[in-house]
Amino acid sequence: MDKTIKIQVRRYLPEKQPDPFWQEYEVPLEPKWGVLDALIYIKDHLDGSLSYRWSCHMGVCGSCGMMVNGEPALTCATFLEEYQPGPIRIEPLANFKVLRDLIIDTDDFMGKLKSVKPWLITDEKRDITDGENRQTPAELKAFKQYTLCINCMLCYSACPVVGLNEDFVGPAAIALAQRYNYDNRDSGNAARHDTLLAHGGAFDCTLIGECSRACPKHVDPTGAIQRYKADGAMEYWKRLIWPKAATAPKNDGIVKQID
Amino acid sequence: MSSSRNNDPFWWSFFGAGGVFSSFFIPIHVLLLGIALPLAWWTVEPETLLELVRHPLARIYLFMLISLTLFHAAHRIRFTLHDLLLAKQIDTPAAYLCYTGAIVGTVVTLVTVWTL
Amino acid sequence: MDTETAPTYKRFRPSAYHPSMALTWWMKKPSYLLYILRELTAVFVAAYAIILLLTVRALSQGGEAWDTWLATLQRPGMILFHGFILAFAVYHSLTWFTLAPTALVVRIKDKVLPASALIAVHVAAWVGCSAFIAWVLLSA
Numbered sequence: 001m002d003k004t005i006k007i008q009v010r011r012y013l014p015e016k017q018p019d020p021f022w023q024e025y026e027v028p029l030e031p032k033w034g035v036l037d038a039l040i041y042i043k044d045h046l047d048g049s050l051s052y053r054w055s056c057h058m059g060v061c062g063s064c065g066m067m068v069n070g071e072p073a074l075t076c077a078t079f080l081e082e083y084q085p086g087p088i089r090i091e092p093l094a095n096f097k098v099l100r101d102l103i104i105d106t107d108d109f110m111g112k113l114k115s116v117k118p119w120l121i122t123d124e125k126r127d128i129t130d131g132e133n134r135q136t137p138a139e140l141k142a143f144k145q146y147t148l149c150i151n152c153m154l155c156y157s158a159c160p161v162v163g164l165n166e167d168f169v170g171p172a173a174i175a176l177a178q179r180y181n182y183d184n185r186d187s188g189n190a191a192r193h194d195t196l197l198a199h200g201g202a203f204d205c206t207l208i209g210e211c212s213r214a215c216p217k218h219v220d221p222t223g224a225i226q227r228y229k230a231d232g233a234m235e236y237w238k239r240l241i242w243p244k245a246a247t248a249p250k251n252d253g254i255v256k257q258i259d
Numbered sequence: 260m261s262s263s264r265n266n267d268p269f270w271w272s273f274f275g276a277g278g279v280f281s282s283f284f285i286p287i288h289v290l291l292l293g294i295a296l297p298l299a300w301w302t303v304e305p306e307t308l309l310e311l312v313r314h315p316l317a318r319i320y321l322f323m324l325i326s327l328t329l330f331h332a333a334h335r336i337r338f339t340l341h342d343l344l345l346a347k348q349i350d351t352p353a354a355y356l357c358y359t360g361a362i363v364g365t366v367v368t369l370v371t372v373w374t375l
Numbered sequence: 376m377d378t379e380t381a382p383t384y385k386r387f388r389p390s391a392y393h394p395s396m397a398l399t400w401w402m403k404k405p406s407y408l409l410y411i412l413r414e415l416t417a418v419f420v421a422a423y424a425i426i427l428l429l430t431v432r433a434l435s436q437g438g439e440a441w442d443t444w445l446a447t448l449q450r451p452g453m454i455l456f457h458g459f460i461l462a463f464a465v466y467h468s469l470t471w472f473t474l475a476p477t478a479l480v481v482r483i484k485d486k487v488l489p490a491s492a493l494i495a496v497h498v499a500a501w502v503g504c505s506a507f508i509a510w511v512l513l514s515a
Contacts, residue, residue: 208407345398
């Protein structure tokens with residue numbers, strides 16, 4: 001081992017010790033090693049009890065998000081060399097419940113994601129013989145950016161509103177709601193308005209902009225939320241002034257039966 | 260998530276309108292009426308100024324500017340109190356306090372510009 | 376919020392800790408501090424709305440009331456306070472214009488107007504509005 005770097009890990013082993021604690025490891029400073037490689041090295045060679053999530057090691061699965069020196073980051077895309085001389089402090093993603101070491105409880109996020117119905121909702125009956133549901137490049141462009149979300153939850157860690165207000169549905173969920181709202185094949189806006197206009201919806205956001213700075217895929221949840229506020233406020237006034245003209249809620253889009 | 264009625268979009272609309280108005284028009288008023296006039300960089304007879312603000316368009320403008328700015332600020336202050344004090348339970352009283360302040364300010368402004 | 380992934384499942388989840396945010400959270404990053412400063416502009420902008428209202432009131436009462444109000448505005452403390460108000464009001468304007476493109480998408484034919492152009496339009500309109508108000512007041 002020529003050069004090394006110190007890694008401090010926020011650990012939590014509830015069956016051994018009730019409180020979280022810091023543990024320091026020394027790992028080789030290999031060129032092109034990501035922080036994730038350092039954690040894998042620790043688990044393989046130094047301490048098999050360390051727990052963390054990862055899968056693809058190439059920035060698309062969204063599993064390896066952690067706080068690196070206080071900033072949310074995908075550890076596979078964050079390189080040791082950038083943190084010389086160290087030490088590097090690694091913590092579980094902020095604003096989440098922690099189950100063990102670097103593993104956070106994703107249930108709350110999954111529930112919030114589901115509450116905005118991020119799937120195609122349509123009353124249109126289509127037969128297999130109708131073929132593909134074609135879209136023009138312009139129609140695709142209207143929402144494509146929002147499809148790039150990998151559910152890594154970095155934006156939830158970056159957003160102070162998520163930390164201050166546990167009801168807030170959060171940046172990624174709203175961006176994914178907009179991914180369907182702006183899809184011309186979808187007609188589920190009304191169902192999503194019900195969540196996004198309610199308490200905990202888009203209007204809890206105070207436009208800090210940290211979500212877009214943290215996003216590794218440049219989804220820009222800030223823009224998605226702001227654009228929703230404009231559309232949502234319009235819908236609110238419509239429902240207030242002339243309820244009949246407001247978009248009537250349709251089905252919830254869950255396919256009950258496929259022939 | 261609670262399903263009770265959420266009026267935040269209502270207040271947000273006024274917050275937005277007030278933000279536009281105040282960002283475009285407040286700084287020049289501060290500079291001219293709050294700094295230049297008291298320091299006598301510029302002098303004007305109060306009668307001339309009164310005549311100016313009595314113009315119907317000036318009355319409407321002043322009412323919109325003051326009232327919407329108050330609604331804009333009320334909304335922001337409400338959320339900032341929540342952010343700084345980390346106290347969710349103060350949000351409802353803070354909302355009542357801030358929006359009531361803006362409504363009272365609006366009524367006073369209306370009476371003032373009406374009876375100029 | 377419940378999910379369907381067995382919320383009562385405990386075997387490998389004996390407990391969890393939930394770190395809470397510190398009262399000083401907004402001091403931890405420059406961007407958080409700038410955000411809080413942006414939000415605090417509301418206090419100064421609201422203060423000015425009230426001062427403007429008092430100015431209009433003093434004008435309508437005329438004579439002595441106006442002289443008293445002008446004397447109040449001429450106090451060094453009041454001038455200093457207006458300096459602060461002006462700084463925060465300008466910060467409010469600039470942050471408002473730079474954030475406007477997040478909500479506003481302007482399409483000209485098929486092209487979306489870039490954020491920088493939208494900000495430039497806002498700043499130009501701001502200069503125009505200010506010049507108009509200054510012209511109305513100064514030429515009175």
